[in-house]
Amino acid sequence: MRVGFVTIGQSPRVDVFNDIKHLLPKDIEIVEKGALDNYTEEEINKKLKPRKNETTYITKLKNGKEVKISKNKVVKLLKDVIKELNKEGVDLIVILCTGSFPRFASEVPVIYPYKLLEGFVSALNPRVLGVLAPAQEQINYLTRRWLKKCPKVVVEAISPYTSDLKDFLNVGKRLAEEGVKVVVMDCIGYSISQAQVIKASLGEDSLVLNPRLALVTFIRALTFFSS
Template sequence: MKVGFITIGQSPRVDVVPEILPYIPGVDVIECGALDGLSMDEIKRLAPREGDYVLVTRLRDGSEVKLSRDKIVKRLQECIDFLESKGVDVIGLLCTGEFPELSSKSAMLIEPSNLLIKLVEAINPKILGVVIPDNAQIDMTKDKWSRCCDKVIVVSFSPYSGDEKELPNVLEPLKDADLIVLDCIGYPARIKYIVKRALNIPVLLPRSVLGKVIAELGE
């Protein structure tokens, strides 16, 4: 099986893909990034304005960058087209944002946002806690998750620039949740375990969910 991964930032995602690969040993992997080949000035022009759907990602040098979802959709579709030309069987989107416009003609396109929503609907928690990278995403996150949960509590902690020593304090509002979603592909397994230890609540980690689903498709 040949798998393509698309990041909304720059590839390769050395912080994400190595944690997915143990679920899919032996597969060929090709990466593509929406910001690949762009100068910093060009990247800055993709920044969100007030009211935009905000996304947070990582550049190749490890630095954090904020993007407007609508400004990168076209570039994401170009990544899909590129990966299709390379003959991939499965395309995994390395982002938990919602992209209903994206499509693939010859490969299975897997969006973690869709996987997580269906999982949460199946688990049916009374109170859902959600961790996101940036405060600017709080309103849209509540809107997204209130579709499948009666009560949603959202806190923000950046997987790229946050101080992990402060994370237990950030998590305090989520102490009564039945389930936690780390709503960004940038959160590593290390963050999941910090959350689990702090709250003793089940935690869904997008990159491991994505890896396990791709593994299931390849068996």
């Protein structure tokens, strides 16, 4: 099975696949593409930066730098990338971003991680939900989004790309003080090791939803009967 993985930043996403490649089914062929692959850093900063009142998405460039881009502008770029992957004959497409997106035209199934996370939270039905946001600019947006799934939401902003594990430990402690037992890490940039730190700071009875692990679990389920 050929699986197209689409980042809203630049490919390859070495950070993501170093974390999950050993967990993915051994027989899948990984095809990576990025919405910003044809843009220089200067062009990104000039053309794709979010304006006031535009939804901000956070991603990573090939050089490892974090970058903030406009959701509306990246949606148009993603449409083209998904068309390319369809022409290349992939069997499945995975969006490497937990942000919400419209349904893209595609002849093959497209996995949207935000729908996976929302499904997990709906199934768990927590009284209080902790949410990790990759930037301060996303706090209000993510609060509104997750209040549709839970009556009380506590959002903490912490970058998956520039924060160290001690920062995650402190965030976990603050969430614990708010009575949080279920946490959604709302960015594909959050690593498994960062999730482990949050889990340790909240206690053994806590549940931490890491989008990388959610994707791996879903892909393994979809390919379970594949030859």
